[in-house]
Amino acid sequence: MTMTRNIIIGALLLLMLADAALAHEAEGFAGGFVSGLLHPLFGWDHVVAMVAVGLWGAFLGMPAIWLLPVVFPLVMALGGAAGVAGAPLPAVEAGIGASALVLGAMVALAARPPLWAAAVIVGVFAVFHGHAHGTELPHAANPLAYSAGFVISTGLLHLSGIALGLAARWRSGRMAIRAGGGAIALAGAGFLTGVL
Amino acid sequence: MTPATVLLLVAALCVLPVTADAHSPVEGMNEFYNGVIHPLLVPAHLLLILATGLFLGQRGPRENRFGLPAFFLASIAGLLMTGFAAAGTVEAFVLAGTLAIGLATAAGRRAPLPLYPAAGAFAGFFLGLDSTPESLAGAERVLALAGTGVGLNLWLIYACGIADFFSKKHWQRIGLRIAGSWLAASSLLVLALTTSSR
Numbered sequence: 001m002t003m004t005r006n007i008i009i010g011a012l013l014l015l016m017l018a019d020a021a022l023a024h025e026a027e028g029f030a031g032g033f034v035s036g037l038l039h040p041l042f043g044w045d046h047v048v049a050m051v052a053v054g055l056w057g058a059f060l061g062m063p064a065i066w067l068l069p070v071v072f073p074l075v076m077a078l079g080g081a082a083g084v085a086g087a088p089l090p091a092v093e094a095g096i097g098a099s100a101l102v103l104g105a106m107v108a109l110a111a112r113p114p115l116w117a118a119a120v121i122v123g124v125f126a127v128f129h130g131h132a133h134g135t136e137l138p139h140a141a142n143p144l145a146y147s148a149g150f151v152i153s154t155g156l157l158h159l160s161g162i163a164l165g166l167a168a169r170w171r172s173g174r175m176a177i178r179a180g181g182g183a184i185a186l187a188g189a190g191f192l193t194g195v196l
Numbered sequence: 197m198t199p200a201t202v203l204l205l206v207a208a209l210c211v212l213p214v215t216a217d218a219h220s221p222v223e224g225m226n227e228f229y230n231g232v233i234h235p236l237l238v239p240a241h242l243l244l245i246l247a248t249g250l251f252l253g254q255r256g257p258r259e260n261r262f263g264l265p266a267f268f269l270a271s272i273a274g275l276l277m278t279g280f281a282a283a284g285t286v287e288a289f290v291l292a293g294t295l296a297i298g299l300a301t302a303a304g305r306r307a308p309l310p311l312y313p314a315a316g317a318f319a320g321f322f323l324g325l326d327s328t329p330e331s332l333a334g335a336e337r338v339l340a341l342a343g344t345g346v347g348l349n350l351w352l353i354y355a356c357g358i359a360d361f362f363s364k365k366h367w368q369r370i371g372l373r374i375a376g377s378w379l380a381a382s383s384l385l386v387l388a389l390t391t392s393s394r
Contacts, residue, residue: 066370070302070377077381081388134385143389144239144291147382155378 032142036149039133040157045096045191046129048184050154052103053122054161055177055184059107059168064115068122069158073151075123079130080147084137094192095128101188107181110174129154227329227336231343234327235351240290240386241323245348247297247379248319249355252312254301254363254372260312260356264349267316271348274324275341286326288390293319294383301376304369323348 040046057068082089089095102121105111113121133150140146164180167173190196235241252263297315300307327348329340362368 066374069374070370073377073381074299074302074384077384080385084385084388085392134388137385137389142239144243144382144386147385148239148243148378151378151381155374 032140032145033149035140036146036151037153039136039146039150040129040153044187044196045093045100046132046154047157048187049096049099049103049125049129050157051161051164052100052107052181052184054158054163055107055165055181056103056118056122056161057158058162058165059110059177060112060115060118064118065162065165067115067119069155069162071119072122072126072158073155075126076130076133076154077147077151079127080134080137081130082127083131083134089128089131092128092131095125096132097188097191099125099128099188100191101185104181104184104186104188108178108185109181110178227332227339228343231327231329231340231345232347232350234340234344235323235347238326240287240294240383241326241348242351243379243383244290244294244297244319244323245351246355247294247301247376247383248315249352250359250372250376250379251297251301251315252352253356253359254304254369255306255312256360260360262309262313263316264353264356265316266313267320267352268349270317270320271324271345274321275327275345277325278328278341281325281328286322288387289322290326291383291387291390293322295380295387298376298378298380298383302373302380304373304376319352320348 040050053068053072057065079089103125106118106121137143137146165177168177187196235245248267252260293315297319300311300315324345327341327344329337329344332340359372363372
């Protein structure tokens with residue numbers, strides 16, 4: 001009887017084990033950063049849309065080639081902040097699928113709207129991508145590291161699109177980029193219809 | 197002694213109170229060096245130092261002439277006032293500072309001259325204020341705060357130097373602006389999370 005009582009008391013004491021109180025959130029930094037970095041890469045809908053932004057920026061030339069990578073993360077963060085704050089955004093997944101369709105079509109058609117119109121189109125879709133990332137934020141091991149990870153990852157995807165888009169200076173390169181845009185638009189249609 | 201009694205004793209020893217660590221100090225390093233690397237271990241501090249360094253270094257020495265001294269004086273003031281700040285209240289200011297200074301860096305325009313020392317003072321004060329070494333007292337606390345003061349200013353000078361070095365060519369200045377927008381975007385999200393969870 002005494003032994004049983006001691007085991008129960010011991011088990012209860014073990015349940016009282018507490019971690020050290022941490023004033024900052026430095027713990028889990030690496031995990032949070034890596035999960036943020038990988039989050040956009042694990043979704044094909046995010047990847048193709050971000051590459052399309054870079055391709056279109058390169059196609060449009062100066063100053064769009066560098067303006068879009070500056071503006072996109074900021075607008076995306078606004079969408080993410082809205083998601084964190086609980087502001088509802090209808091049809092987030094459809095918006096992300098539509099971003100691949102529309103941005104891919106812009107590249108395929110070699111569309112050259114005014115810079116402000118291109119920025120508005122990209123900005124509207126950035127809100128959907130940001131909202132989708134933002135909903136993951138409260139569950140991250142370290143929210144700030146997660147945010148930095150996914151912002152950097154998104155930016156690097158833009159840069160990879162811009163790097164590919166630099167081939168636009170050659171005639172054959174322009175054809176290849178437009179074909180790539182067409183493939184992205186088709187993928188977007190696949191996301192929207194549920195085929196992909 | 198029965199196994200149950202041994203278990204009871206071990207469990208009782210396990211629940212002895214442990215030191216509350218502010219940010220997992222690195223074992224084997226004294227308080228001063230832990231203070232020096234403190235800004236690198238706290239992501240929010242690191243981002244504000246980077247944002248301030250990029251902002252001040254983006255322009256020439258004319259703006260830095262007042263920005264760096266303002267940061268230095270304000271960081272000392274913040275460190276001296278660490279005991280007066282309630283835990284968890286200062287980080288929002290650190291994130292808001294990163295957002296504002298990151299946006300100013302992303303804008304890439306020459307700001308009014310007083311804005312540079314103002315940004316330095318804001319960043320220095322709140323970084324210092326948010327660097328409370330909770331578990332330390334007496335000489336150890338003074339050493340940790342002194343180390344943090346050295347670290348804050350040292351890492352800022354490095355960030356300024358890197359930004360200044362990479363601000364000569366057009367594409368380098370674009371790179372600095374992109375980095376500023378990334379810093380602002382990261383801090384905006386966490387600021388939203390911090391304010392929405394209150």
